Amino acid sequence: MKFDVTPGWLPFYPTPSKPTLILPQGAVDAHCHVFGPGARFPYAPERKYTPCDAPKEKLFALRDLLGFERNVIVQATCHGADNRALVDALQAAEGRARGIVTVKRDVTDQELKRLDAGGVRGVRFNFVKRLVDFTPKEELMEIAARIAPLGWHIVVYFEAADLAELWDFFTRLPTIVVVDHMGRPDVSKSVTGEEFNLFIKLMKAHPNIWSKVSCPERLSKTGPKALDGEQHAYTDVVPFARRLIREFPDRVLFGTDWPHPNLKDHMPDDGLLVDYIAQIAPTEQLRKKLLVDNPMRLYWPEEKYESNQK
């Protein structure tokens, strides 16, 4: 079967640059995707967009170029609850990748065990209205109760404007909860304004809630270069990520979000995205927590990773 890429979306950056920033040894890219290839792993009939094929070989080549050692591959809505492309990538990664899947309430215990054995460590609940149809919260709560005994966690994706409505649901979840892309703040608002303060309040009140400080390219209004023409990327997003890293250094993760589906205005050079990390985590110690200690604790706890910089 042949799928046409959704018109208007840009393909991923073909020739990413080698970052200037040298990542700490053992760095984890904690948010990325594999898509297809569609001929082998068809996209979901209910999808809201058709991405470019972004196969595992390309992801692993990018990992090596950028200086990461491991990946966390996150199921995106275009593959629905069919996790085959993701599981195939985990297998090929030979222990250097973990996965976050999407499951429905009718998933069997046997399937959950199989996914766990394959390297899956969590489920994703997506509340972004342009990406998914509504799933009743009771169903999601049932899934949460089923995956908690496996030691898995829950990744949530939502828009900042919806946080107040989702608050009760999030705070009742029985596992660690990892928020995608800082809860998608509107970065034209103040970093100490009402909207972002609500997200900070959520994290302060609930030590089981973590945040990815990912996706400046999605959140930025100024784009990859600062308005003053300096070579700093996504400067309008920096204060938001810095605040989270400063206030919760042990509960933050970074991911490239490769291959950046659904972007129309510009496609980031992944090398520049890695250089962006130096702006949001300006010391080696913060970068080690963000890129190594925190993801290792969450995704490879059996390695009993201990920071020697604590």
Ligand SMILES: O=C(O)/C=C(\CC(=O)C(=O)O)C(=O)O
């Ligand atoms: O890649 C991301 O994290 C963000 C996406 C796509 C996505 O998450 C999905 O389809 O599930 C987006 O904002 O369009």
